[in-house]
Amino acid sequence: MDLRQLRYVFSVYRHRMAARAAAEFGVAQSTTTMSLRRLEDEIGAPLFERKVGGVHPNETLRRLRRLCEPLIHDLESACHYVSSKSKARPSRIVFVSVDHPAGSRFDDAIGATLAQWRGKHPDIFLRYLNLPADATDYTKSPRVELFWSASAKSGADLLWTVEWSIIACGAARRLGSKVQLRQLQNLPLAIAGGLDELGESAKRALKKAGVFIESELDPDAADAEDLDRSGINLLVPSILIHPGLARHPCQVARVEMPDAPGSLRAKISAPGRERDTAREIVDLLRKHLKSAGGAKASPRRPITSDIDLRQFLYFTYLYEEQSVVRAAERAHIVQPALSMQLRKLETSLGVKLFQRSPRGLKPLAAADHLYALCHSATIALDMVPRQLKAQTSPDNTELRVGLLPALDEGSLLAKAVGATIEAWQENFPKHHIRVSEAYSEVLRRWTQEKTLDLAIVLGSHPSERHLAFEQLASDPLAIITNRDSDLLPEGPIDLREIAKLPLVLPSSHHGIRLLIEERFKSEGIAITPKLEFDSMAVAISLVRSGKWATILPASAVLHGISSGFLAAHPISDTPPLMRELWAVHHTSTKMTEPTRGFITLFKSNFNRMLSMQLEREPALQAAAQR
Numbered sequence: 299m300d301l302r303q304l305r306y307v308f309s310v311y312r313h314r315m316a317a318r319a320a321a322e323f324g325v326a327q328s329t330t331t332m333s334l335r336r337l338e339d340e341i342g343a344p345l346f347e348r349k350v351g352g353v354h355p356n357e358t359l360r361r362l363r364r365l366c367e368p369l370i371h372d373l374e375s376a377c378h379y380v381s382s383k384s385k386a387r388p389s390r391i392v393f394v395s396v397d398h399p400a401g402s403r404f405d406d407a408i409g410a411t412l413a414q415w416r417g418k419h420p421d422i423f424l425r426y427l428n429l430p431a432d433a434t435d436y437t438k439s440p441r442v443e444l445f446w447s448a449s450a451k452s453g454a455d456l457l458w459t460v461e462w463s464i465i466a467c468g469a470a471r472r473l474g475s476k477v478q479l480r481q482l483q484n485l486p487l488a489i490a491g492g493l494d495e496l497g498e499s500a501k502r503a504l505k506k507a508g509v510f511i512e513s514e515l516d517p518d519a520a521d522a523e524d525l526d527r528s529g530i531n532l533l534v535p536s537i538l539i540h541p542g543l544a545r546h547p548c549q550v551a552r553v554e555m556p557d558a559p560g561s562l563r564a565k566i567s568a569p570g571r572e573r574d575t576a577r578e579i580v581d582l583l584r585k586h587l588k589s590a591g592g593a594k595a596s597p598r599r600p601i602t603s604d605i606d607l608r609q610f611l612y613f614t615y616l617y618e619e620q621s622v623v624r625a626a627e628r629a630h631i632v633q634p635a636l637s638m639q640l641r642k643l644e645t646s647l648g649v650k651l652f653q654r655s656p657r658g659l660k661p662l663a664a665a666d667h668l669y670a671l672c673h674s675a676t677i678a679l680d681m682v683p684r685q686l687k688a689q690t691s692p693d694n695t696e697l698r699v700g701l702l703p704a705l706d707e708g709s710l711l712a713k714a715v716g717a718t719i720e721a722w723q724e725n726f727p728k729h730h731i732r733v734s735e736a737y738s739e740v741l742r743r744w745t746q747e748k749t750l751d752l753a754i755v756l757g758s759h760p761s762e763r764h765l766a767f768e769q770l771a772s773d774p775l776a777i778i779t780n781r782d783s784d785l786l787p788e789g790p791i792d793l794r795e796i797a798k799l800p801l802v803l804p805s806s807h808h809g810i811r812l813l814i815e816e817r818f819k820s821e822g823i824a825i826t827p828k829l830e831f832d833s834m835a836v837a838i839s840l841v842r843s844g845k846w847a848t849i850l851p852a853s854a855v856l857h858g859i860s861s862g863f864l865a866a867h868p869i870s871d872t873p874p875l876m877r878e879l880w881a882v883h884h885t886s887t888k889m890t891e892p893t894r895g896f897i898t899l900f901k902s903n904f905n906r907m908l909s910m911q912l913e914r915e916p917a918l919q920a921a922a923q924r
Contacts, residue, residue: 312401314542315352376671382420392441399518407586440568448499460560479507503558522548700741700753708857714904756809780844790870803827
């Protein structure tokens, strides 16, 4: 799977027609068709249903879009920032959309807003989330959140006043271009789903007028041909109409609904200067919503147009290994091919990423920024085909488990997982296990989508839909430094002193970073790391230099502590700052014996090993008991 291939397929999705997607990119139709077939082969499932008037996306493609679009935007933003050679440190604002059909007027406005923002503000990293449910990890971050409202007094910024349309089929096509509510009486009618209070308000207004709704339909999943065959007419906000709805044999008509006022609004949660920046995002989206739906925009040529996903993966290997030889072994390609891909990436970005020397590769500042901003998106995108393949090819004897990345094989988490898998396979010899690694945010999303049967994550999020949480263990966080560093003396340290240290921390979407920031904020202490990395393995390599400190569970760096390279300093404040590990599974999935067995074994192994470690580190044990 590569980025160009995804763009072709998503263009077919937007237009609901391969020929128009080919015209958008100026390529032959056979090129878009071939990209589609290759992606279907890689995932192991069809993505479209072929219709007389074009193609219709199925649920697998809709999941693919929900997974990939935010990740592709993250890669685009990272590349724009690095290419701009900005000296400003990148800041983040979270942008949370409502669910919307691909190719709709709303989708066009979102795409134009994101593209213009990347070009205008490369140093302000817009974290795009296409569903509100994905935003639970960002409640403390500056953000803009879109929502449907049925009230004119919501106190949020108005983006668009709802105009209702009917996708009319059969006899309803004779209603005309403007329809009164009384004309909808006795018609088989469905309403667009996912509109929250706006949808409920519309239903009440319709019922008052003697019009009854038979069902709700996802507008992205609806198609004119299917509506005509079933005889159902669809009531939908006009900005959610996509090309598959607006074509023969159906007709689009405006519906007057004076008793159901509604709007699309934006809630801004940001302080001071960040609030002004967030308002600029809202103003930009409002402008594009007004202009969308006219002449189609010229084909988008993103900065990553000539960059393959493999190049991001190879860059990740080079950055982490800092050796062409080791990176080539990890990528399973020859060294000249790896070097050529690196040169292509540097040419596309217009910057140099590494300093070459006989001792290996030294990452330059551009490489540090690119890695910090794109590492998570690269790994998540690389996982998508396997993730979807697992969803479309379920195996009743397979347990799909998601785990947090361990720093190395010596960490307590890695040891507990290894012991758990060995014991589990002895207990369930007829079953096999498939393990995926990702951060908590991604693991919870995969569990919601039933890609995983079980995940071990940081913290519980009881407000997340369809997820059940069970606490497994907790272990204390500590300040990790080089054993011989003069950054601080041996013994405990309090939060105010920690804030003064040269810290290297995980980036803001990492579970431990959120835990740290929430605790410091509750104490009224500002904490600003000098460096941020998604890979804590890279952070630990910096800590070992003696110039940096980080905040991690001591159990995560057991090998470094026992080898004498690292030291763990307990945090003296109470209550103790603890990492909590939770098991999470989908509420609609039956808890099988193999799943329950894995949870029980992991909980026992982790806590047993943690107790042994704390006995060897009395200071950490005392900190955990405060």
